[in-house]
Amino acid sequence: MLAEALDIEEDPSWTSARTAQRIANRLDLFWEPEYVDRTSVTLPGFNALLQAVSYAHAERALRRVVARSAPGLHGPEWAAFNPARSKIEAVTRIAALTGAPREWLGPGSKEHKSVLLNLATNLFPNDARIDVTSKHRLGASLAQVLNAPWSNDFTATGQTIKLTGLNAILAGAERRLGRLGEVVTDAITTPEAEGDALAAALLASLPVHWDARKAVRWLADNGLRGSNDLEWQGFYGEEKAKAILNASFTPKVPGTKRSYGSTDFDYALSWVWDIKVHTSLQTVGALTKRANDAMLLNDEQAVRNCVEEQGLGFLVVSGEAIMDHTGEFKVWHDAWKLTRSKRPPAPSNSGISKTRKTAFTPLHVDAYWVPDTLSLRAAILSGQLAPRPQGRQAPKTPGGVGSPRPPKFEMNTAKASHGIRVASHSWPTPRRGA
Structure with missing residues (x-):
């Protein structure tokens, strides 16, 4: 489908490696030998393509591909249908058809019966043909009344309706x-x-427990930033969230502008969002305490420019961090980094090593929205947002001076929860070790 979006005519005889090289040529991406292993594309190759495609999407250089038909929906009468690519997209679209309340998914990405009940009530009030005695019967009877295809393959055990259904x-x-x-x-x-739907997608699909060592290895194995960073959970959560959102919603073509100066905001459907991970609780040994409400956002000027042009949102995953009070993870992390880089880590500006986190458990995900410059000024005046100068980067050599960094915006999550927050979803209970 990517080749089709770039107007590349594929030959059925092409290997995936050859198709990828044609795509790279169209994207002006230099195709390194390490990107191919025989007839297959390697992980570095996929990552290089992903970055190039992201830029092309932001520059509106892709065209929309005609959707592939969904199972059971064949023939000219269904040719115009654009299948939902995920359950959260499907329930969001079904609810919106009749103006029903917004939907989200329950544990195990299970749809709620309400999405079908609301549709049936609005389209077929008091219709005896609608069987509401179970979710499976409700789905089957709705499909029959709508003259849509239905099959036992569209359902699963536990009163679940599959995406096909x-x-x-x-x-x-x-x-x-x-x-x-x-x-x-x-x-x-x-x-x-949109913020509500994106937050609901993250609630449904984010891992429920993030182990530091596994997360660090995952970042490194996938060629992503952050495996060497003290705040690994921010990088891990951001990358996982981007992958979930990209898989959950059919992107808008042409894409929405996400780049301002040297800042690339993380995601856009119709509006632009940046993804953050915030520690709201800290557990040190047997003691759990509330953490700082302040959370760093992005480059001040990039935020101002994006807000002025089209508004800007933030998707914030807040949770409990298990602190490395014994220092065991620090010892492992330093040794792991030394093995990979063959050189000791760069010193900090203060000379003091911060306590690291051995695990992170998401508790809730919130969406915040700043629609325009006037609203940004109001958020600053009310203390929800504030520009903050940043200290220098860590020096590259002992005794050196790090490079200066431009100011960033900071959010006070406690104040913003009563102001610019537009949606919030919580995991049912803390699930440490799940």
Whole structure:
């Protein structure tokens, strides 16, 4: 599909390596020999393509590819249907068709029965053909009344409806309402609604417990930044969240601008969002205490420019950090970095090593939205946001002086939760060690 989005005519005989090289040529990406292993593309190759495609998407150099048909939805009558690529996209679009309350997924990414009940109530009030005695029967009867395909393969044990089943109901409802061919951005029409849907997607799919060693190795194995950083959880959470959002929602084409100066904000559907991980609780041994409400955001000027042009949102995953009070993780992390780089870590400006985190458990995910410059000024005056000067970078050599850093915005999460916050979703209970 990527080749199709770049107007590259694929030959069925091409290997994945050859297709990738053609894509790289179209994207003006130099294709290194290490990007290929025989006929396959290596992980560094995929990462290089991903970065190049991200830039192309931001520059609106891709075209929308006609959606592949969903299972059971074959033939000309369904040709215009754009299947949801995830359950969260499906339930979001189904709810929006009738203006029903926003939906989210329960544990195990399970859809709520309410998404089907609300659709049935709004489209077929008091219709005896709708069987509400179970979620499976409700889905099957809805599909029948909508004259949409249905199969036992569309359901699973535990009263679950698969994505294929949700897509069948979505297609039938869109056709009945004369809206066949809509996409997720037609359903999510405000930044507040988008923030809620994105937060719900992260709630459904983020790992419930982040182990420091596993996260550090995962970042390194995937060629991502942050494996050497003290605040590994920020990099890990950001990368996991971006992957989830990219997999959950069909992107808007052409893409929304995300780059301002040297700052690339993390994600955009119709509006731009940056992803942050915030420690709201700290556990040191047997003691758990509330952490600082302040959280660093992004480069001050980039934030101001984006807000002025189109508004800017923040998706914040807050949780409990288990602190490395014994120093065991620090010993492991320093040795691991030395093995990889063959040189000792750079010294800090203060000469004091911060206590690291051995694990992180997400507790809630919140969406914050700043629509324009006037709102940004109001948030600053109310103490929700504030520009903060930054200390120098760590020196590259002992006794040296680190490079200066431009100021960043800081958010007071306690104050912002009563101001610019537009959505919030919480995990049911703390799940340490899950």
